[in-house]
Amino acid sequence: MNTQSELILNDVPVCDTFAEAFTTVGTRIIVTALTESWVRIAAAEVCGYATSVIACDAEAGIEKYLTSNESPDGRPGVSLMMFAFSRSALEKAVINRVGQCILTCPTTACYSGVPDSGKDKNIALGNQLRFFGDGFQVSKKWDNRRLWRIPVMDGEFVCEDQAGTFKGVAGGNLLICATDQKSGLLAAEAAVSSMQKIEKTILPFPGGIVRSGSKVGSRYSKLKASTNDAYCPTLRAQTNSDLPEGTGCVYEIVIDGDSFDAVQQSMQTGLKTVCQQPGVLQITAGNYGGKLGKHHFHLRDLIE
């Protein structure tokens, strides 16, 4: 890897490599509530336990918060994005998550944040959850859209019938090599703060950061992935390390988005931020040789 470090940004070596990302199916859900505080509670619950589709039913995160005059019903809201490998997997995850975490949550309502993408490409939302109303639910028109009003104990849960979907890009990433854990964490946090402002993207991991990078395969046959020993600072003496001299800590930031451009913009913002942070020794990206994922984000393109 070190041989690839021909690029420099703000005196920090940037490997001349690329992040490899995958095509997924994504959707956007708008959740509103009586207060900002309840919007935040609902968002945290429904986007929890959704870091990686390898072992979670979806990857989910907050795109942005909405003020009352930006939201569909004049109340505080939040725009959430969720991704899965197939439309059916996404539909199943979204319905169960909204059913368990939003339907149950005081004062919330739930809308599609993606325009109608046609019968074939929409996923059911209220269309499925309405049955909870046990026949007391009623539908209402809202321009060309359909909402369900489902009676619940605090009034009615308003939920849009369908949510559109889009082809998403999942797995954009940056790898930050730092001198030590604290410097690495501060640099990654700085990048996350900047990247959270980029619309049409989410950072699905806890606080936006991953510390358990993995490689494909393992010496245990049952395990498809295992720790990426080449990036573990404590294994330098035991393995064929890819880390530059002096690296004490590596963090990864993973980005999902609704398009190549959105993910690229987020990566560029992150790269520029990280290069200004003290203690950063090198920036690189993760790929699988380019054969598994359709989307290649070359770090070179983010600099020039």
Place this chain on the structure above:
Amino acid sequence: MNTQSELILNDVPVCDTFAEAFTTVGTRIIVTALTESWVRIAAAEVCGYATSVIACDAEAGIEKYLTSNESPDGRPGVSLMMFAFSRSALEKAVINRVGQCILTCPTTACYSGVPDSGKDKNIALGNQLRFFGDGFQVSKKWDNRRLWRIPVMDGEFVCEDQAGTFKGVAGGNLLICATDQKSGLLAAEAAVSSMQKIEKTILPFPGGIVRSGSKVGSRYSKLKASTNDAYCPTLRAQTNSDLPEGTGCVYEIVIDGDSFDAVQQSMQTGLKTVCQQPGVLQITAGNYGGKLGKHHFHLRDLIE
């Protein structure tokens, strides 16, 4: 229901009924991290999407935060409780949740918060997650306990080998009937704040509160549960309502704990708090006639 309202607390009618709760299997996990901020991020991620075992893999929540001198490794921490219907279901949920949300999260470590409950009753934790280390993991003794040190990009993920379990009690509850949504929400929030201080219990729903109470069964054969129309204020004219005159909103608080006593103490604290809040018309509890759940929490016992 109204006929049961023979009890009075602080001028608020309390129905002479009981909450019916179930026996489950529970565990307690201690998560620590470099900073309080990262403890909070980890806790929110790992306890997300865990409101009800009906459709989530576990019910999970924060028992309490731990200062550096209360935690096992001198760092800020949090004590989490998780519940499922069987030990094997709990083990599966905990391993996957910790693997996706804690192993991945910067700087965290994970310990059992329950004493060794014997080989038969423990669940695997590090014992399973260690394989991610791809052979580079090492175990270390810690008094009579065993920890795994699993190499990751920011150093090592320290994870205890096993977590003890206990017979838990899930589904303790209070139902708050209020004049309107805002009064009901403030009353429920006040109760939640008080109840969060009771150790050995969690409130698994978003912000501790449920607004979608359900009854067993539905007019749709495929649905096992549906909205509890008798508690929906908007359905008063269409159904056989159980709500006192003037009720505009009902909220439920659900409590899980490690014993009957802990859940009862939480319910008592909540009941006393709710009775002091303006706009509360009646307090009751949910049960299934007493035949499904082993634990009966009589509101009468909480008052006298």
Place this chain on the structure above:
Amino acid sequence: MNTQSELILNDVPVCDTFAEAFTTVGTRIIVTALTESWVRIAAAEVCGYATSVIACDAEAGIEKYLTSNESPDGRPGVSLMMFAFSRSALEKAVINRVGQCILTCPTTACYSGVPDSGKDKNIALGNQLRFFGDGFQVSKKWDNRRLWRIPVMDGEFVCEDQAGTFKGVAGGNLLICATDQKSGLLAAEAAVSSMQKIEKTILPFPGGIVRSGSKVGSRYSKLKASTNDAYCPTLRAQTNSDLPEGTGCVYEIVIDGDSFDAVQQSMQTGLKTVCQQPGVLQITAGNYGGKLGKHHFHLRDLIE
């Protein structure tokens, strides 16, 4: 007042009146720190107890948070605005506030957020605080600016020598008449959320909202201002009320900014948001007949 309600926005009556605001002297200070968490702590401390220049030494608030790549030193930051009646009063307040709340605060640095406004119009910042360095302070050039590096226990406090000032506008306002306290508070909170996004303005009161509107004068000779009884819902029977029928609560939002346009834009955003909130009966604004303050913000102009 009711006779002035000839305007309507989203079915809500808007009084055809104006907010009367004053010319003040303002400055903008950029504070950075090692982490976002410390930026927030510093901002809260230095902007506390700064609601009204009637009895505080300054009016202060957060203009906006800055990500690492938006701040002067590549660290998380915040842009603060402070206002007083004169340059000398502002200088005194800023130096004391920065000296007590930023100089003391771990890891912070402090920069001017206003371009050099000329020797006569700048206020001293590091130029005064540097003496704390007891001769060990050193200055350094930063383009055309001068910074002081003042030795402290956690390293050095970097503080810009001077901060520019500008003619500010203080006292833009909206008055929201609502049916009851909870509706009024939610409507005002919604407006505040929208208005906090408007750059070049701050909302100096707690949470952006005032509930103690005052009139000039009092029946007690020593008091220059007292409760505006015409706007107190509980005094309707005892006084010459200006409140529309059914008003149970009134909240005011006060806006300070660096120009007429900035304050006007904030007021317009707030007005539009409030008009979409349930329970709002009327929106008006406060003035003193137009003779005291130079700036008049006519609500009519915000609608048309």
Place this chain on the structure above:
Amino acid sequence: MNTQSELILNDVPVCDTFAEAFTTVGTRIIVTALTESWVRIAAAEVCGYATSVIACDAEAGIEKYLTSNESPDGRPGVSLMMFAFSRSALEKAVINRVGQCILTCPTTACYSGVPDSGKDKNIALGNQLRFFGDGFQVSKKWDNRRLWRIPVMDGEFVCEDQAGTFKGVAGGNLLICATDQKSGLLAAEAAVSSMQKIEKTILPFPGGIVRSGSKVGSRYSKLKASTNDAYCPTLRAQTNSDLPEGTGCVYEIVIDGDSFDAVQQSMQTGLKTVCQQPGVLQITAGNYGGKLGKHHFHLRDLIE
């Protein structure tokens, strides 16, 4: 100083010295509001800009938050402590702070948190603020206490007539010498988290931590205090340093309390926590030779 390091706690050298603290006048104010969120806003505003009585009108901070069933009016609340050098200075500061930051803040009420300490020793609270009511205020009895109901735009501001005072102890302190800024900050943050749990004490500085330790006097005649160069890591080569070899950062934690015992308990808790943190080289305390302050907290007593 190093010669005093005869004590050891958890392998960390503790100087055999003492913290020197002063007698002050203190009070405790209970503020309640409609929601926890508004309690927090009010507390932050009223306790802002109150780090040190050297240049602020008071030292103020949060003692603890109160749930609805712990507060005087069944609403969420907070207990605040404020200190000044004399009763008259304290009264002036408290009245102005409550008048500007609590009277103005939506939905709040304000009570004394100290029992009546007799006419001579109470300070006026509502007794002074009531005049804002312009004659419309009314008093009501509350057991043996007197409350004022002052009409404001969102209803009434309820404020107790008098607040008791007590002899306070201000200036208890710990000094933490660490290898570098990040380690020092984490160690100090850990200590603060533990110390915030100790009742009857506050930590008046931003986030509980001071980085600008000062010595008495200065080479500039007009300045009574200046940077404590003996504790500035960057000045080691230029001054007679008191810092142990390898110190890159020092943080101080200052404690105010209502008694010697409360401050001592807080210091002890902090000391024990700090000694468990990585990167801590030495712990000491600040004094003026013992002649200025009445209260001496010997670190030796905290260990043995």
